[in-house]
Amino acid sequence: MKAGALALACLAAWTLPAAAAPADPVAGAAKAEVCRTCHGPAGVSADPAIPSLAGQPPLSILYQLIQFREKRRLAADMNAVAAPLSDQDMKDLAAHFAAQPPAPGFPPGEPALLDTGRQIAQAQHCNSCHMPGLKGQKHIPRLAGQPLGYLRTQLLNLKSGVRADIDGTMASAAQVLSPADIEAVSAYAASLGP
Numbered sequence: 001m002k003a004g005a006l007a008l009a010c011l012a013a014w015t016l017p018a019a020a021a022p023a024d025p026v027a028g029a030a031k032a033e034v035c036r037t038c039h040g041p042a043g044v045s046a047d048p049a050i051p052s053l054a055g056q057p058p059l060s061i062l063y064q065l066i067q068f069r070e071k072r073r074l075a076a077d078m079n080a081v082a083a084p085l086s087d088q089d090m091k092d093l094a095a096h097f098a099a100q101p102p103a104p105g106f107p108p109g110e111p112a113l114l115d116t117g118r119q120i121a122q123a124q125h126c127n128s129c130h131m132p133g134l135k136g137q138k139h140i141p142r143l144a145g146q147p148l149g150y151l152r153t154q155l156l157n158l159k160s161g162v163r164a165d166i167d168g169t170m171a172s173a174a175q176v177l178s179p180a181d182i183e184a185v186s187a188y189a190a191s192l193g194p
C-alpha cells in the first residue's frame with residue numbers, strides 16, 4: 001500500500017466511530033462564530049489569503065480540519081483553531097458551512113488569462129476530480145470563487161510539497177503546472193460563480 005493510500009485508510013478508519021452521531025448544522029452554526037472573523041460572516045471570505053468555506057463539500061471541510069489538527073497541513077492560525085476541536089465539532093462545522101450559499105465568483109480580469117486558465121483546466125482534467133464548474137465533491141475541495149491569491153499559494157505549496165495532500169493525487173496533478181499555468185488556472189477558478 002502506498003503511504004498516501006495508507007494515510008487515507010487510517011483517516012477513514014479513524015473518522016468512522018464518530019460517524020455514529022449525525023452531523024448537526026445547527027450546533028455547527030453556533031460553533032462557527034470563531035471562524036467568521038476570518039472566513040467571513042457567511043463563510044464567504046473577503047481576504048485574498050483566506051478561503052471561502054460556504055458551499056464546500058462537507059467531507060472536504062472535515063478532512064482539511066483533521067489535517068490542520070494533526071499538523072499534516074501547516075498554517076499557524078488554522079493549526080491553533082483546529083487543535084481543540086473534536087471530530088463531532090468538525091462534522092457539525094462542516095455541515096453548517098457546506099449548507100451556506102457559495103461565493104459569487106470574482107469579476108473576471110484579463111480575458112486572455114482566463115482563456116489560458118480554462119484551457120489548462122481542460123487539458124489537465126481538473127474537472128474529473130473537482131467536477132464541472134470546479135464545484136468540488138466528496139473530499140475534493142470547491143475551487144470556484146476562491147480568492148486567486150489563496151489558490152495560487154495552495155497550488156505552489158502542493159507542487160513543492162510544502163502542503164502535504166491526503167492521497168498524493170493532487171501533488172501529482174500540480175507537478176505539470178508552471179508558475180504561469182498556476183496563475184492562469186487560479187484566475188480562471190476564482191472567476192467561476194456557483
Ligand code: HEC
Nearest residue numbers: 032034035038049050051061064065075077078081093141
Ligand atoms: C485567524 C483566522 C482564521 C480563523 C479564526 C479560522 N480560520 Fe480557517 N483558515 C484560515 C487561513 C489563513 C486558511 C488558509 C490556510 C493555508 O494557507 O493553508 C484557512 C483554511 C481553512 C480551511 C481549508 C479550506 C480549504 O479549502 O482547503 C478550512 C476547512 C477552515 N479554514 C476552517 C475553519 C473553521 C471551521 C474555523 C472555525 C472553527 C476557522 N477555519 C477559523 C484562517 C482562519
Ligand code: HEC
Nearest residue numbers: 124125126129140141151154155165166167169170173185
Ligand atoms: C486526481 C484527482 C485530482 C485532479 C485531476 C486535480 N485535483 Fe486538485 N485536489 C484533489 C484533491 C484530492 C485535493 C485535496 C488535497 C488534500 O488536501 O488532500 C485537491 C486540492 C486542490 C487545491 C487546494 C484547494 C483548497 O481549497 O484546499 C487546489 C487549488 C487544486 N486542487 C487545484 C487543482 C487544479 C487547478 C487541477 C488541474 C490542473 C486539479 N486540482 C486537478 C484532486 C485532484
